Amino acid sequence: xxxxxxxxxxxxxxxxxxxxxxxxxxxxxxxxxxxxxxxxxxxxxxxxxxxxxxxxxxxxxxxxxxxxxxxxxxxxxxxxxxxxxxxxxxxxxxxxxxxxxxxxxxxxxxxxxxxxxxxxxxxxxxxxxxxxxxxxxxxxxxxxxxxxxxxxxxxxxxxxxxxxxxxxxxxxxxxxxxxxxxxxxxxxxxxxxxxxxxxxxxxxxxxxxxxxxxxxxxxxxxxxxxxxxxxxxxxxxxxxxxxxxxxxxxxxxxxxxxxxxxxxxxxxxxxxxxxxxxxxxxxxxxxxxxxxxxxxxxxxxxxxxxxxxxxxxxxxxxxxxxxxxxxxxxxxxxxxxxxxxxxxxxxxxxxxxxxxxxxxxxxxxxxxxxxxxxxxxxxxxxxxxxxxxxxxxxxxxxxxxxxxxxxxxxxxxxxxxxxxxxxxxxxxxxxxxxxxxxxxxxxxxxxxxxxxxxxxxxxxxxxxxxxxxxxxxxxxxxxxxxxxxxxxxxxxxxxxxxxxxxxxxxxxxxxxxxxxxxxxxxxxxxxxxxxxxxxxxxxxxxxxxxxxxxxxxxxxxxxxxxxxxxxxxxxxxxxxxxxxxxxxxxxxxxxxxxxxxxxxxxxxxxxxx
Amino acid sequence: xxxxxxxxxxxxxxxxxxxxxxxxxxxxxxxxxxxxxxxxxxxxxxxxxxxxxxxxxxxxxxxxxxxxxxxxxxxxxxxxxxxxxxxxxxxxxxxxxxxxxxxxxxxxxxxxxxxxxxxxxxxxxxxxxxxxxxxxxxxxxxxxxxxxxxxxxxxxxxxxxxxxxxxxxxxxxxxxxxxxxxxxxxxxxxxxxxxxxxxxxxxxxxxxxxxxxxxxxxxxxxxxxxxxxxxxxxxxxxxxxxxxxxxxxxxxxx
Numbered sequence: 001x002x003x004x005x006x007x008x009x010x011x012x013x014x015x016x017x018x019x020x021x022x023x024x025x026x027x028x029x030x031x032x033x034x035x036x037x038x039x040x041x042x043x044x045x046x047x048x049x050x051x052x053x054x055x056x057x058x059x060x061x062x063x064x065x066x067x068x069x070x071x072x073x074x075x076x077x078x079x080x081x082x083x084x085x086x087x088x089x090x091x092x093x094x095x096x097x098x099x100x101x102x103x104x105x106x107x108x109x110x111x112x113x114x115x116x117x118x119x120x121x122x123x124x125x126x127x128x129x130x131x132x133x134x135x136x137x138x139x140x141x142x143x144x145x146x147x148x149x150x151x152x153x154x155x156x157x158x159x160x161x162x163x164x165x166x167x168x169x170x171x172x173x174x175x176x177x178x179x180x181x182x183x184x185x186x187x188x189x190x191x192x193x194x195x196x197x198x199x200x201x202x203x204x205x206x207x208x209x210x211x212x213x214x215x216x217x218x219x220x221x222x223x224x225x226x227x228x229x230x231x232x233x234x235x236x237x238x239x240x241x242x243x244x245x246x247x248x249x250x251x252x253x254x255x256x257x258x259x260x261x262x263x264x265x266x267x268x269x270x271x272x273x274x275x276x277x278x279x280x281x282x283x284x285x286x287x288x289x290x291x292x293x294x295x296x297x298x299x300x301x302x303x304x305x306x307x308x309x310x311x312x313x314x315x316x317x318x319x320x321x322x323x324x325x326x327x328x329x330x331x332x333x334x335x336x337x338x339x340x341x342x343x344x345x346x347x348x349x350x351x352x353x354x355x356x357x358x359x360x361x362x363x364x365x366x367x368x369x370x371x372x373x374x375x376x377x378x379x380x381x382x383x384x385x386x387x388x389x390x391x392x393x394x395x396x397x398x399x400x401x402x403x404x405x406x407x408x409x410x411x412x413x414x415x416x417x418x419x420x421x422x423x424x425x426x427x428x429x430x431x432x433x434x435x436x437x438x439x440x441x442x443x444x445x446x447x448x449x450x451x452x453x454x455x456x457x458x459x460x461x462x463x464x465x466x467x468x469x470x471x472x473x474x475x476x477x478x479x480x481x482x483x484x485x486x487x488x489x490x491x492x493x494x495x496x497x498x499x500x501x502x503x504x505x506x507x508x509x510x511x512x513x514x515x516x517x518x519x520x521x522x523x524x525x526x527x528x529x530x531x532x533x534x535x536x537x538x539x540x541x542x543x544x545x546x547x548x549x550x551x552x553x554x555x556x557x558x559x560x561x562x563x564x565x566x567x568x569x570x571x572x573x574x575x576x577x578x579x580x581x582x583x584x585x586x587x588x589x590x591x592x593x594x595x596x597x598x599x600x601x602x603x604x605x606x607x608x609x
Numbered sequence: 610x611x612x613x614x615x616x617x618x619x620x621x622x623x624x625x626x627x628x629x630x631x632x633x634x635x636x637x638x639x640x641x642x643x644x645x646x647x648x649x650x651x652x653x654x655x656x657x658x659x660x661x662x663x664x665x666x667x668x669x670x671x672x673x674x675x676x677x678x679x680x681x682x683x684x685x686x687x688x689x690x691x692x693x694x695x696x697x698x699x700x701x702x703x704x705x706x707x708x709x710x711x712x713x714x715x716x717x718x719x720x721x722x723x724x725x726x727x728x729x730x731x732x733x734x735x736x737x738x739x740x741x742x743x744x745x746x747x748x749x750x751x752x753x754x755x756x757x758x759x760x761x762x763x764x765x766x767x768x769x770x771x772x773x774x775x776x777x778x779x780x781x782x783x784x785x786x787x788x789x790x791x792x793x794x795x796x797x798x799x800x801x802x803x804x805x806x807x808x809x810x811x812x813x814x815x816x817x818x819x820x821x822x823x824x825x826x827x828x829x830x831x832x833x834x835x836x837x838x839x840x841x842x843x844x845x846x847x848x849x850x851x852x853x854x855x856x857x858x859x860x861x862x863x
Contacts, residue, residue, distance in 0.1 A: 052659075053717065054755055055667045113737055116726035116791070118744045118751055125738030143748060149666065150751060161725040168717075191706050220661045254638020260664045365664065368683055369640075480650035524655030527622065528707040531654030 015460065016196040020046045020165075021445035022438065023185055023200040025172050025227065028056035029148075029427060030410025031206030032155035033108075033434030034441070038204070039162050041442035046198065047159065048167045048187060050222050054156045057208050057220050058430065061148025062263035062361060063132055064140025065112075065431070066424030067105035071126040073137040073308070078102040080136055083605045085425060087289075088134040088319045089389070089418020090560045091575060092240070095598040096396035097416040101425070101432050108431035109141045117154040119143055131268035134319040134422040136293070137308070145263050145361045151427055170196070172226070173536055174463040175203060175234045175406070178453030182234070182405030186463035190533060193526020195464055199455050201448050202441040204399070205231060205392060205408040206434060210244075210544045212483075214385035215491040218250055218261040224537040225544035227412035231392045232543065232583040236401040239414040239578045239593075241390035241544070242551035243561040245421055246496050248273075248323035250384025253339035257369045259384040262344065262362060264423045266379075267316040269358050270305060271346035273327065274378070275335035281342075282315035285326035290318055321420040321560050324383040328496050331382065341382035347375055383496055387426065388544075389417045389561055390551070393580060396596075399437030405444065405453070409437035415578075419560025469520075470535040476521035479535040486513055486541060494549050499565040503553040510546050517542055543583075550590055551579045610637035614644055614686065617696040618656065622707045628696065629653075635686055641695060642670055642681035645709075657708035665822060668756030672709050673698045678758040678820045681709075700761040701768075716757050719777045722805060723784055728793040743792040750787040750831055752823045753780065759817035759827060765810050776807035779817035779827050786831035789838065803839045808832070 027049035081102035176184035207227030211219025295301035301314035352375035391414035493506035703711035
């Protein structure tokens with residue numbers, strides 16, 4: 001491993017400097033898979049991550065990896081998975097990404113097994129697959145309800161075996177450019193606060209999402225939109241930023257755990273949603289678009305678990321945007337649970353041993369954090385900010401952004417999931433596009449040979465000054481206070497249900513937060529100082545929040561993870577358009593761009609039932 | 610239902626430190642990490658604490674609460690009396706970086722010493738077949754969230770830094786056992802576990818099992834079976850007989 005002690009190898013910039021072919025930012029599923037792919041393609045690779053290796057947000061993924069392996073239902077194939085994904089995204093997905101994803105996911109799952117993952121098995125000894133919202137067949141390869149942990153541990157162990165360099169607890173604050181090309185990255189060690197410079201012709205962004213800008217979220221502190229903001233600042237474009245997924249089922253009580261995820265597998269395994277009157281309200285919330293494939297009575301819905309060919313799926317397993325909106329309106333109508341959610345009941349429907357075996361983490365989580373025994377009583381759940389569909393605009397096949405040498409994969413990339421992501425499609429996305437981005441970054445670096453773009457002293461100096469600013473300003477704002485105000489504002493004005501006046505108000509408030517954030521003060525010194533770390537993450541959070549609000553204001557329709565109270569229906573015209581955001585001179589600009597056109601043979605899949 | 614909680618938090622770095630007193634307002638249903646975050650946001654912006662998921666899934670926020678190794682995010686304030694002072698110190702087995710954050714690189718170095726998983730080739734259709742009953746033992750061990758509390762509490766290294774070079778610790782005995790029990794792994798890890806990893810130094814006091822937040826039976830299900838496998842079976846007629854019976858059962862199942 002490269003010597004990572006502070007102050008070891010230095011260069012003309014005066015900082016510790018390392019040269020690589022590919023630098024991957026982020027060590028979740030996408031970052032680790034990208035690094036393995038780039039390494040296998042012969043590149044010298046570094047992974048740079050904000051936390052310790054193995055702690056990335058991927059560990060929180062519960063349900064499984066969607067892949068049409070057909071182990072449980074032989075009728076399943078990539079075309080069905082592709083169709084489910086496109087319909088779940090309300091047809092706004094980049095069709096080519098959805099196609100590649102559906103085609104390659106099974107291979108990527110088998111690869112994990114080859115590297116040591118222990119998936120749950122079918123009675124034939126194959127990888128077991130479970131039901132999830134929006135998927136026609138049982139399709140999610142899983143390990144109980146801790147699939148994300150299995151995935152990250154497997155990839156982490158692979159990275160260690162291959163001897164890939166990992167810079168842990170190291171945060172990238174700026175990307176460096178030589179003309180129009182990426183030439184490096186500027187970072188600091190969290191432990192010592194010292195700076196380091198990566199010289200690299202390619203950077204793969206795998207930084208995950210933006211959920212920490214919301215008050216109620218399933219996301220960890222790391223989800224501050226770093227990759228989104230770095231891409232914008234480097235000249236790349238973002239698409240679909242108005243689409244934010246609120247997972248229908250987050251914990252609502254006690255307050256300290258509000259937002260923590262309750263896996264959709266609870267519904268996949270037989271759980272149902274009820275309001276305070278005991279009614280399964282999802283039957284009243286089946287949209288026209290999904291009517292043909294959704295059961296309209298409890299008897300049929302209950303039969304579906306055992307006989308999927310002759311029955312339609314329960315409405316609790318509609319795509320997440322539909323379920324989250326329905327829960328939201330039940331609560332607003334006064335039919336919520338005591339702590340402001342609705343009831344998720346599996347206790348009355350499945351025996352205790354089944355629940356403990358299929359949902360061990362959920363059992364543990366409710367028992368230890370809420371004193372609720374989910375095998376004996378219903379859970380209380382409500383929507384929680386979970387995922388951003390929007391992200392860096394990339395080439396479907398290669399993961400390349402619009403800036404040369406800059407790639408993106410996983411949640412930070414946009415397009416794959418359209419306006420709403422299906423559960424289980426995230427872990428598969430990380431594997432499929434992590435690998436593609438890693439490979440293509442390695443190829444790009446290889447083609448370049450020894451003629452590498454240069455890192456300029458001036459850019460490095462500017463990056464260092466920028467990073468140290470919070471120590472030099474005195475009497476400024478506390479970053480924790482601004483973060484709290486931002487979370488409150490996004491939750492209040494740019495949440496599940498949006499309207500013009502509130503979005504306009506959010507932009508005004510964001511402007512004033514931006515002004516306050518120009519003058520941040522942190523106490524203490526550079527050694528492991530969370531106040532300083534937050535001060536450097538905060539501008540990224542503010543920037544992506546502005547992108548979300550701006551795009552949400554422009555898109556005058558409701559679709560997937562974007563619901564406008566003043567435009568409650570999807571519009572045909574908006575259904576053919578992406579919103580593209582770019583930054584220039586510190587200002588965000590936004591333009592409409594037609595969706596890539598799906599070829600005829602794929603379009604046919606939507607004409608058959 | 611809120612109240613003012615008295616806390617003593619260790620503040621300092623490699624050169625030394627001391628317990629500092631804080632009084633912080635807390636609410637019903639909160640965990641120790643919530644209280645620490647509130648101290649951080651309102652009284653000590655530079656208070657260092659490592660955390661990520663705040664749901665007991667990532668294993669980042671390990672520390673010692675009133676002397677006991679625990680996850681900060683899974684320790685509820687209701688486990689204590691409101692008037693009780695809660696003392697939080699960093700894990701003692703690892704060098705302090707700052708405040709509650711320790712240098713856990715020992716564990717990452719030990720991880721590099723584990724030989725890679727080496728599976729048998731797949732079946733003709735590209736699948737690998739394993740029975741649920743055969744993967745379940747390994748699955749228990751793979752629940753490990755790498756919080757390193759078992760390493761922290763293990764007396765072989767807790768106050769004996771000099772043992773660290775020859776002892777991988779309970780977390781990695783779990784890993785050796787997992788690979789050894791993997792239905793498709795082709796390596797024999799017994800010698801390695803006994804030699805380089807220092808399995809023999811463990812005298813099964815079960816402290817690791819007690820602190821595991823995932824309730825993995827580290828000692829009973831991983832360490833003791835590994836020790837038994839390491840012992841040369843020919844010299845022990847009971848183990849020899851046991852292994853024969855077991856194998857016959859397995860044959861009957863398949």
